[in-house]
Amino acid sequence: MASWSQLEAIKTAKVLMVGAGGIGCELLKTLALSGFQDIHIIDMDTIEVSNLNRQFLFRQSHVGQSKAKVARDAVLKFRPHISITPHHANVKDPEFNVDFFKDFNVVLNGLDNLDARRHVNRLCLAAGVPLVESGTTGFLGQVTVHVKGKTECYECQPKPTPKTYPVCTITSTPSKFVHCIVWAKDLLFAKLFGDKNQENDLNVHPSAGTNSTNPTEDVFERRADEDPEQYGRKIYDHVFGYNIQVALANEETWKNRNKPRPVYVRDVLPDKLIQQNGSLEKNCVTEESAVSAMSSLGLKNPQDVWSLAENSRIFLEALRLFIEKRQKDFGNLAFDKDDQLAVEFVTAAANVRASSFGISLHSLFEAKGIAGNIVHAVATTNAVIAGLIVIEAIKVLQGDFQNYRMTYCLEHPSRKMLLMPVQPFEANKSCYVCSETPLLLEINTRTSKLRDFVEKIVKNKLGMNLPLIMHGSTLIFEAGDDLEEDVAANYALNLDKALAELPPPVTSGTVLTVEDLRQELSCNINIKHREEFDEEKEPDGMVLSGWVTPTEKDTRVVSNGESTSTAQLAEKSDEVETAPDRSGTKRKLSEMSEMMDNIHDTKPCSSLDIGDQLNPQEVEDNGDDDDIVVLDESPGPSKRKKLQ
Numbered sequence: 001m002a003s004w005s006q007l008e009a010i011k012t013a014k015v016l017m018v019g020a021g022g023i024g025c026e027l028l029k030t031l032a033l034s035g036f037q038d039i040h041i042i043d044m045d046t047i048e049v050s051n052l053n054r055q056f057l058f059r060q061s062h063v064g065q066s067k068a069k070v071a072r073d074a075v076l077k078f079r080p081h082i083s084i085t086p087h088h089a090n091v092k093d094p095e096f097n098v099d100f101f102k103d104f105n106v107v108l109n110g111l112d113n114l115d116a117r118r119h120v121n122r123l124c125l126a127a128g129v130p131l132v133e134s135g136t137t138g139f140l141g142q143v144t145v146h147v148k149g150k151t152e153c154y155e156c157q158p159k160p161t162p163k164t165y166p167v168c169t170i171t172s173t174p175s176k177f178v179h180c181i182v183w184a185k186d187l188l189f190a191k192l193f194g195d196k197n198q199e200n201d202l203n204v205h206p207s208a209g210t211n212s213t214n215p216t217e218d219v220f221e222r223r224a225d226e227d228p229e230q231y232g233r234k235i236y237d238h239v240f241g242y243n244i245q246v247a248l249a250n251e252e253t254w255k256n257r258n259k260p261r262p263v264y265v266r267d268v269l270p271d272k273l274i275q276q277n278g279s280l281e282k283n284c285v286t287e288e289s290a291v292s293a294m295s296s297l298g299l300k301n302p303q304d305v306w307s308l309a310e311n312s313r314i315f316l317e318a319l320r321l322f323i324e325k326r327q328k329d330f331g332n333l334a335f336d337k338d339d340q341l342a343v344e345f346v347t348a349a350a351n352v353r354a355s356s357f358g359i360s361l362h363s364l365f366e367a368k369g370i371a372g373n374i375v376h377a378v379a380t381t382n383a384v385i386a387g388l389i390v391i392e393a394i395k396v397l398q399g400d401f402q403n404y405r406m407t408y409c410l411e412h413p414s415r416k417m418l419l420m421p422v423q424p425f426e427a428n429k430s431c432y433v434c435s436e437t438p439l440l441l442e443i444n445t446r447t448s449k450l451r452d453f454v455e456k457i458v459k460n461k462l463g464m465n466l467p468l469i470m471h472g473s474t475l476i477f478e479a480g481d482d483l484e485e486d487v488a489a490n491y492a493l494n495l496d497k498a499l500a501e502l503p504p505p506v507t508s509g510t511v512l513t514v515e516d517l518r519q520e521l522s523c524n525i526n527i528k529h530r531e532e533f534d535e536e537k538e539p540d541g542m543v544l545s546g547w548v549t550p551t552e553k554d555t556r557v558v559s560n561g562e563s564t565s566t567a568q569l570a571e572k573s574d575e576v577e578t579a580p581d582r583s584g585t586k587r588k589l590s591e592m593s594e595m596m597d598n599i600h601d602t603k604p605c606s607s608l609d610i611g612d613q614l615n616p617q618e619v620e621d622n623g624d625d626d627d628i629v630v631l632d633e634s635p636g637p638s639k640r641k642k643l644q
């Protein structure tokens with residue numbers, strides 16, 4: 001039962017909820033039933049059938065409608081007198097600026113991606129509004145509290161990137177099906193259908209099988225008059241046959257490994273078979289969303305494991321359908337687990353590769369789960385997390401700072417505890433987001449282009465969306481749609497220049513200022529020239545450092561779409577306060593460690609992303625050296641302090 005002062009805080013609060021998905025639906029219901037009266041919701045999505053099993057405010061008839069609006073209507077049915085304002089929009093839209101955020105007493109996140117979370121964190125800091133952050137994956141989840149000047153911000157600790165693999169494992173020596181999936185999705189699919197300008201680690205040897213007189217010809221380029229099926233066969237033979245044959249020539253690689261077997265299409269599919277069964281319904285499929293190689297070939301059950309021949313047929317048919325029906329997508333297609341044809345293509349390609357490497361084949365259903373990194377959501381975890389968000393929000397509204405807790409939902413109860421609350425930590429003094437600490441960037445200023453710096457550092461690492469880069473008083477780059485033509489052309493020229501060739505040159509000792517005005521974030525980056533980088537350990541060819549990261553074993557709690565690092569255990573005093581009931585009990589750090597699942601050492605490595613989400617099953621699979629979970633930044637000494 002809430003106290004009078006709690007009820008008062010609840011009644012007068014204006015709350016912003018970001019995300020109306022699994023957590024958001026639960027949260028909105030709990031907020032309304034707890035007495036909150038003024039709630040704004042931002043969600044950019046529309047309702048999909050796959051949401052209905054857990055996002056209980058939505059029904060079949062709502063499919064295709066705005067989540068924010070339908071969630072509002074559903075809750076108003078049982079709480080008609082409260083005010084709920086829906087915004088069917090991206091939280092990164094300019095209308096949700098610092099002034100917009102300043103209007104709220106607390107912001108509650110129910111998001112599923114790091115990018116949006118970082119953006120909200122920055123706006124909350126700029127607006128001085130407390131943030132209650134949350135995430136779930138399967139049975140795991142957490143709620144954390146971030147109040148400027150009192151606790152660490154969401155970005156005080158670098159977040160581990162999703163599960164990654166050494167490039168060589170993916171390109172040359174796969175040993176698990178997941179390696180084949182990453183190859184099919186991030187290399188082959190990206191090479192065929194994605195942005196041609198992007199770097200791609202697929203070994204592209206000039207092919208012997210192309211019948212080309214030009215040995216430097218790119219096999220992946222399709223000639224205008226080339227029959228789609230012939231093109232498919234050429235790609236098939238190249239990547240599953242010829243490339244494997246070339247790789248086999250290097251005896252050293254296979255000394256302690258099973259040799260792969262080159263697979264050529266003629267050995268798997270006699271010509272006749274393709275003609276008979278390969279393109280049965282060539283002209284039947286008209287609607288783009290209905291394009292499916294499976295239905296075209298009469299394969300119905302996604303849980304069946306296809307034979308090598310069936311996978312080969314799907315491969316060729318899917319490629320043909322892409323060429324004939326989805327030509328306009330070429331060049332900017334990114335893999336999407338909800339794109340049936342893309343999943344079919346990736347499943348088939350991964351299976352043919354798996355067959356070549358003696359790895360067992362998988363069904364489309366399984367392959368889709370791995371490729372999309374799907375961890376099935378658990379509705380009860382979302383409900384528990386939503387309840388905890390409201391509890392923390394009430395404390396924040398009352399300024400009950402001593403009782404703020406970060407709460408982690410464990411997968412297995414330990415000592416009868418499923419929830420582990422810990423005290424928040426104070427801000428990391430070297431956090432570039434909430435302090436003004438400069439960063440250090442080691443980079444080869446002679447070879448690295450401004451474009452690499454913008455993409456790999458400013459956008460990927462620093463999470464800026466619309467960056468502006470200053471060298472002293474000279475603006476060397478600015479992103480935006482509203483730039484004058486000549487200015488935009490000048491920036492485009494700069495992007496292709498090496499740092500040392502820019503006007504004015506960026507060399508060792510230069511300090512660059514990088515800003516994102518929408519996020520009201522600015523930081524200085526000290527540039528240090530370095531000639532060489534380790535390709536495996538420093539795949540970006542540049543190293544950003546400057547804020548301090550935990551060295552001790554880092555407890556990883558997987559969150560909704562991202563994995564979240566929590567170094568609560570890497571704490572100076574070897575004691576962590578927990579509060580299963582509000583009074584709080586003291587526990588030894590060592591005891592806490594035992595309770596936590598998913599504890600891993602972190603090692604840097606060159607990496608290929610497997611996706612947005614981290615799969616707990618895979619996290620637990622640490623018997624293989626190839627499976628390395630990496631932190632965004634290299635681990636350093638922990639300076640994390642518990643709040644006093």
Ligand SMILES: Nc1ncnc2c1ncn2[C@@H]1O[C@H](COP(=O)(O)OP(=O)(O)OP(=O)(O)O)[C@@H](O)[C@H]1O
Pocket residue numbers: 018019020021022023024042043044045050051067089090091092110111112113116377560561
């Ligand atoms: N930048 C953003 N702006 C607004 N809403 C966002 C943004 N990023 C994510 N969201 C919303 O956050 C919600 C997250 O919910 P959830 O994790 O349950 O994902 P989902 O898309 O509903 O389900 P699933 O991904 O499991 O199919 C989604 O409704 C999504 O639209």
Ligand SMILES: [Zn+2]
Pocket residue numbers: 152153154155156157427428431432433434435
């Ligand atoms: Zn911070």
